[in-house]
Amino acid sequence: MLCEMCGKDVEMTSRVRVEGTILRLGPECARFGELVDPVPAPTHVAPPARPGARPIAPPRPTGTGRRLEERDLYTDIGELELAPDWAKRVRIAREHLGWTPEVLGKKLNEKKSVVLKIESGGLHPPDALVRKIEHLLKIRLRAEPEGASS
Ligand SMILES: [Zn+2]
Numbered sequence: 530m531l532c533e534m535c536g537k538d539v540e541m542t543s544r545v546r547v548e549g550t551i552l553r554l555g556p557e558c559a560r561f562g563e564l565v566d567p568v569p570a571p572t573h574v575a576p577p578a579r580p581g582a583r584p585i586a587p588p589r590p591t592g593t594g595r596r597l598e599e600r601d602l603y604t605d606i607g608e609l610e611l612a613p614d615w616a617k618r619v620r621i622a623r624e625h626l627g628w629t630p631e632v633l634g635k636k637l638n639e640k641k642s643v644v645l646k647i648e649s650g651g652l653h654p655p656d657a658l659v660r661k662i663e664h665l666l667k668i669r670l671r672a673e674p675e676g677a678s679s
Pocket of ligand 1: 532533534535536537554555557558
């Protein structure tokens with residue numbers, strides 16, 4: 530689009546009244562006249578409140594973001610009932626496979642510190658992680674009702 534005042538190729542033109550004539554001008558020249566078209570950009574001036582109309586409040590940030598973060602830390606206790614020595618079972622099985630806590634962590638998509646916390650019993654793994662550990666180490670962490678072979 531060409532600005533009708535300076536002839537420059539501009540991205541967009543606005544209808545501007547300059548000395549009684551309406552011209553299509555680029556943003557640089559538009560300020561020399563009086564805009565005819567409504568400004569396309571949203572105005573920052575709030576429209577006058579109509580009687581009975583409720584003021585539109587800006588959306589307030591909610592706590593959802595924080596809650597998601599908390600869910601990442603495995604603070605919740607899983608539904609599965611784990612064997613009393615589940616932490617020990619993890620460590621023994623891992624050592625049996627010759628894996629370092631780091632290796633197990635990588636396979637579980639967890640940090641080494643998470644593995645160490647689980648093995649020390651300081652972190653109760655959520656159900657999904659229990660299943661992953663059981664699958665990877667080929668062990669059972671859950672309390673088994675029918676005679677455990679140990
Ligand atoms: Zn121009």
